[in-house]
Structure formats: C-alpha cells, structure tokens
Amino acid sequence: MNLIRIENLCVNYGAKAVLHGVDLNVNAGEIVTVVGPNGSGKTSLLRAIIGATSPQKGKITLKDNLKIGYVPQRLNFDSSLPMTVERFMHLSNNINKKECFSALEKAGAPDIFKSQISQISGGQFQRVLLARAILNKPDILLLDEATQGLDQPGSALFYKHIEDVRRETNCAILMISHDLHVVMSTSDRVICLNGHVCCSGTPASVASDPEYKAMFGAGTAGTLALYQHHHDHDHDHSNKEVEPNA
Amino acid sequence: MLDDFMTRAVLAGIGVALAAAPLGCFVVWRRMAYFGEAIAHAAILGVAISLMLQISVFAGALMVALLMAWIVTLLSGKNYAMDTLLGVLAHSSLAFGLVFVSFLSGIRIDLMAYLFGDILAVSQYDLAVIWLGVILVLLLMYWRWSALLISTLNEEMAYASGLNPKRDKIILTLSLAITVAVAIKVVGVLLIIAMLIIPAASARIFARTPESMAIIAAIIGCLSAFGGLEAAYIFDTPAGPTIVCIAAISFVTFNILGFIYKSIRQ
Numbered sequence: 366m367n368l369i370r371i372e373n374l375c376v377n378y379g380a381k382a383v384l385h386g387v388d389l390n391v392n393a394g395e396i397v398t399v400v401g402p403n404g405s406g407k408t409s410l411l412r413a414i415i416g417a418t419s420p421q422k423g424k425i426t427l428k429d430n431l432k433i434g435y436v437p438q439r440l441n442f443d444s445s446l447p448m449t450v451e452r453f454m455h456l457s458n459n460i461n462k463k464e465c466f467s468a469l470e471k472a473g474a475p476d477i478f479k480s481q482i483s484q485i486s487g488g489q490f491q492r493v494l495l496a497r498a499i500l501n502k503p504d505i506l507l508l509d510e511a512t513q514g515l516d517q518p519g520s521a522l523f524y525k526h527i528e529d530v531r532r533e534t535n536c537a538i539l540m541i542s543h544d545l546h547v548v549m550s551t552s553d554r555v556i557c558l559n560g561h562v563c564c565s566g567t568p569a570s571v572a573s574d575p576e577y578k579a580m581f582g583a584g585t586a587g588t589l590a591l592y593q594h595h596h597d598h599d600h601d602h603s604n605k606e607v608e609p610n611a
Numbered sequence: 612m613l614d615d616f617m618t619r620a621v622l623a624g625i626g627v628a629l630a631a632a633p634l635g636c637f638v639v640w641r642r643m644a645y646f647g648e649a650i651a652h653a654a655i656l657g658v659a660i661s662l663m664l665q666i667s668v669f670a671g672a673l674m675v676a677l678l679m680a681w682i683v684t685l686l687s688g689k690n691y692a693m694d695t696l697l698g699v700l701a702h703s704s705l706a707f708g709l710v711f712v713s714f715l716s717g718i719r720i721d722l723m724a725y726l727f728g729d730i731l732a733v734s735q736y737d738l739a740v741i742w743l744g745v746i747l748v749l750l751l752m753y754w755r756w757s758a759l760l761i762s763t764l765n766e767e768m769a770y771a772s773g774l775n776p777k778r779d780k781i782i783l784t785l786s787l788a789i790t791v792a793v794a795i796k797v798v799g800v801l802l803i804i805a806m807l808i809i810p811a812a813s814a815r816i817f818a819r820t821p822e823s824m825a826i827i828a829a830i831i832g833c834l835s836a837f838g839g840l841e842a843a844y845i846f847d848t849p850a851g852p853t854i855v856c857i858a859a860i861s862f863v864t865f866n867i868l869g870f871i872y873k874s875i876r877q
Contacts, residue, residue: 417770435771440764446640447818448764457761457772481819507771 368393368431368505368537369414374423376409383409386561387423391505396531396538398548401558402580407541410558411509414539434503434536436494436511440482448482450474454497465500472496472526487514491523499530506530508540524551545581616731620840623733624854626741627794627806628832630748633756633825634786635811635832640763640821643787644808645694646683649701650784651791651803653679655708658725658795662715668725669740669792676788679704684784705800728799728851730840737796744793748786755779760821797836798851806832809858816869831861 369391376384384406391397401407412418413425415433454465469475472492477485485493491511498506508527512520528551531538542548549555549568557563557577564574571577638647654672661671679700686696712720724732733741752759762769762776769776794803810832811824818824839854846853 412767412770415767415770417767433771435768437765437768440768443640443642445812445815446763447815447820447824449819452820452822456757456764457774509767 366393366428367391367426368428369539370424370426371414372424372426374410374413374425375421376406376413376418377421378409382421382560384413384420384560387558388562389556391537391539393504393537394531394535395553396528396551397540397554397556398552399539399541399556399558400543400545400548400581401563405559407558408509411507411539411541414507428504431505432501432503434498434501434506436491436498436506436508438510438513440494444483449478450480450482450485450493451478453482453493454500456497460500468496468500469493488519488522491515491519492526495523495526495530499534499536502534503536505537505539508538508542510541510543512542524548527551616733617840617844619733619735619738620730620850621837623730623738623741623797624836624840625833626738626745627790627797628810628836629829630745630786630790631794631806632810632814632829632832633752634748634783634790635807635828636814636821636825637759637763637783638787638804638807639811639815641783644804645697645701646680647787647791647807648804649683649697649704650676650679650787651800652701652705652708654791654795654803655725655800656704656711657708657792658800659708659711659715662720663711667740668795669744672795673788673792675704676791677785680784680788724799725795726799726801727849728795728797728802730797730850730854733796741793741796744789748789751782751786755782756822759783798854802851802855805855805858809855809862810835813858813862813865816865831858831865835861 367390369389371387371389374384374387374389375382383404387406387410389397389410399407399410409418413420414427415435450469451462451465454460454468466475466478469478469492472495474485474489474492474496477489477493482490482493494511495506506527512523515523527538527540530536540548549572552568554565555568555571556565557571557574557580559580563576563580564571566574638644654676657672657675658668660675661668664671683697683700686700687693691699709722712722721729723729758769758774758776758779759782761772761774762779766776769779790807791800791803794806798806810828813831814824814827818827835858836854839857840850842848842857843850843853
C-alpha cells in the first residue's frame with residue numbers, strides 16, 4: 366500500500382518551474398531519502414505533499430487518514446516567545462504529560478522537560494522536534510534537512526535514532542538531506558532530485574549512477590563506501606537482532 | 612454605575628487592554644509591529660471617511676484598516692522590502708487621513724481625540740461597541756491560539772498538522788483591525804501599537820510559556836489603564852498618553868527587576 370503516491374508533479378514559483386514530471390511513491394515502513402543540490406526543488410516537494418504549495422499539474426494521493434509527523438529544519442521563533450519543551454510537546458497533541466515525558470525520555474532528553482527551548486543545544490533541539498513529531502504515532506515522518514547545524518557525529522546519532530523509530534513503530538520516513546554519506550547508509554531508497562528525478566534506487570546503485578556522480582562528484586561515492594563500512598560494523602556490535610525492513 | 616464617566620473610562624481601558632494582551636503577544640512574536648502600525652494609521656483615514664459619510668467611526672475605521680491589511684498582503688514580496696512598503700503605506704494613509712479631515716468644514720473636529728484617544732468621553736454606546744469587539748477578539752484568539760502558535764513557529768509544521776496557516780493569519784489580521792477600531796476612542800491611532808506591544812514585551816521578562824505571557828500582559832495592560840486614568844486625574848494630564856506612560860514605566864521596571872533577579876540567581 367502506498368502511503369504517498371505522486372504522479373507527474375509540476376510545481377512553479379512564479380514563472381520558474383521548480384519541479385516537473387516528478388513521480389514518487391512511499392510505501393509503509395520504508396526510509397526514502399531525497400538528495401539534490403540547492404534549488405533542486407526538495408523543499409517544494411515536501412511543501413506540496415503537506416499541502417503548503419499547490420501543484421501546477423500532477424496528482425498527489427495520500428492514503429486515507431494518513432497521519433504525518435513533520436520535523437522542520439528550524440523554528441522561526443526569537444527570544445521574545447517563551448516556550449518550555451513541555452509546552453512545545455503539547456502544542457498540537459492532546460496527549461498527557463506522562464506520554465510527553467516518556468517520549469522525551471526515549472529521545473534521550475528527559476532532563477530538559479522544563480527548559481526553555483531557546484536554551485537547549487542544537488542536538489537536544491532536534492531530538493525534541495523528532496520526539497514531538499512521533500507523539501501522534503504518525504504513519505509517515507517527513508524530515509526537512511533536520512540535521513542542519515549538527516556536526517557529523519551529531520547527525521550520525523540523529524539518523525541512528527530515526528532508524529530506531531522506524532524499527533519500533535514501522536513508520537515510513539521521507540527525508541530531505543544534504544548529509545549524503547550519513548543519510549544514504551540509513552536509507553532503503555534514495556531519490557536524486559534536480560527539478561526532476563535524475564535517478565533513484567538503493568543507496569549503492571544511486572551512488573554509482575553517472576548522473577549522481579556528475580551532480581555530487583565521484584568523491585562522495587568514496588566517502589559513502591567508507592561510511593557504510595563503519596556503519597555496518599557498528600550494527601554488528603550493537604543491533605544483532607535488527608530485522609531487515611518489514 | 613455606567614453613568615459615571617470615570618467608570619466608563621476604566622471599563623473601556625480594561626477592555627482594550629484585555630484584547631490587546633494575547634494579540635500583542637502575536638504582534639511581538641511574529642514581528643508585526645510595523646504592520647500593526649500601518650493598520651492603525653490607516654484607521655485615521657477611516658475616521659475621516661466615516662465623518663464625511665456620517666457613518667459609525669468604528670465601522671469606517673474597521674473597514675479601512677482591513678482594506679489596508681489587504682493591500683499590504685497584495686503588495687508584499689513584490690518590489691520592496693516589507694518595512695519599506697509598510698512605512699510608505701502607514702505614513703501616507705496617516706497624511707491622507709489628516710488632509711481629509713481638514714476638508715470637513717462646518718463641524719469642528721477635535722483631531723487630537725482620534726490621534727491620542729478621548730477615553731474620558733467614552734459613551735455607553737461606545738462602551739458597548741468596545742466590549743463587543745473585545746469579546747469577539749478574545750473568542751477568536753482563544754479559538755485559534757494553538758494553531759497560531761504552531762504556524763508562528765513553523766508554517767510547514769502547521770500544514771502537516773492539518774492546519775491552514777493562511778486562514779489563521781487572516782483571523783489574526785481581522786482581530787488586529789477590530790482591536791484598532793475599538794481602541795481609537797481609548798488611546799487613539801498613534802498609541803494603539805503601544806498598548807499592543809508594551810504590555811506583551813514587559814510580560815516576556817517573567818513568562819515561561821506563551822499563555823503566561825498573554826496573562827501577564829493582560830494584567831499589566833489593565834493596571835496601566837487603571838493607573839493611567841488615576842494619574843491623569845491627579846496630575847491633570849491627557850488620559851491616553853498617560854496610560855501608555857504607565858505601561859512604559861512598567862516595562863522599564865520589569866526589565867530592571869528581571870536583571871536583578873538574574874544577577875541574584877547566578
């Protein structure tokens with residue numbers, strides 16, 4: 366069953382076409398990553414899916430009653446808006462205190478429940494955003510460059526956490542990212558976007574695709590291989606019981 | 612009780628302070644101060660038009676305020692930066708309003724009453740209109756509170772939660788226009804933004820959640836209205852500006868207290 370089915374999507378901003386002829390499906394429980402250079406229409410794709418941008422042409426079909434969890438890149442609030450982590454978690458969820466607290470605990474940040482959001486670190490902030498997004502038990506998580514501002518170990522940890530979320534809840538994940546090497550190793554499928562879908566498939570097949578290499582340079586593929594090695598290694602130690610994707 | 616002009620003035624002041632509190636918080640959070648000012652200045656044009664057509668000043672001010680909001684939305688993101696555009700529109704509408712009023716010969720109009728308010732002249736009818744507007748604004752704010760908070764934090768997050776940030780923004784603008792229209796009599800078009808921003812900004816010092824900021828802002832606003840009227844009575848000063856002065860003094864006091872509190876804790 367497709368959670369999201371996109372057919373021949375075209376999105377314009379003014380006279381400029383940012384997306385044309387994009388086909389994309391996301392199935393239950395899979396991790397799909399969209400990569401592409403700046404201005405390739407990655408964010409427009411997400412905005413079209415959540416209904417923030419209306420497409421010029423094409424069709425986006427969401428599964429009936431699809432519950433979406435959204436992890437934004439950042440929040441535009443300045444220090445004039447007081448907001449505790451606790452209040453933020455409650456914002457759009459009718460969920461009791463205990464559930465919020467255990468969600469934060471799971472996200473590895475239980476001690477910041479009473480902190481002001483403006484005072485927590487970038488890594489904690491991303492974990493709070495993720496914890497909030499999964500509170501409603503979504504069918505699919507959308508992440509818009511969620512690790513921007515985190516260092517490499519920080520984003521690696523974050524993606525590790527996303528894999529955990531998928532394993533525990535079987536929630537599908539569609540993410541946009543710049544962190545090519547980290548992301549690709551956690552994905553089931555990679556979509557390389559540049560106005561249209563240049564290439565797509567397993568991380569390994571996309572990394573060796575000539576279009577992908579032309580876009581990101583051959584060097585990336587090397588890093589990917591290197592990282593995958595580390596990553597596999599890590600899995601051997603800590604997550605022996607991990608099942609392949611359901 | 613409502614026969615007493617002082618009672619009516621206090622009730623009018625408290626009403627405007629209550630509506631301005633939650634709305635003022637959003638004006639601060641969403642950085643809409645200049646937008647609010649454009650709407651408020653446009654209201655003087657509305658006042659001039661209603662005097663000319665001999666219709667209700669509330670209705671005229673509300674209409675032109677909404678018209679201004681609509682024009683701003685249409686023109687935004689086209690050729691000029693938002694603050695430039697708002698600066699042009701705010702001050703042109705103020706100037707046109709003042710010129711329009713000067714055409715109204717025959718009746719002598721006390722322009723100062725519309726620019727700085729005339730809270731001591733609030734009639735029972737005015738009071739009814741003010742509170743009608745205040746209750747409407749408070750209901751709208753209560754209804755859309757969480758939705759507006761989410762779309763203030765991140766528009767995409769709001770869309771993903773099934774909300775409609777565009778509609779909520781219209782509701783916020785409508786509330787702003789209503790507040791401006793009913794506050795003309797109390798503090799006047801030039802000082803309305805002060806009643807929106809100063810209590811909210813003062814409340815920020817000790818607030819830990821958005822809700823507590825709105826409640827503290829309401830308390831500060833009400834105390835300013837009450838204290839301002841008292842002070843105006845004692846010192847024989849104009850009431851509207853005195854109310855704003857009390858709010859400004861509370862802003863400074865709260866900031867000093869906040870600073871001391873922080874220093875002690877460290």
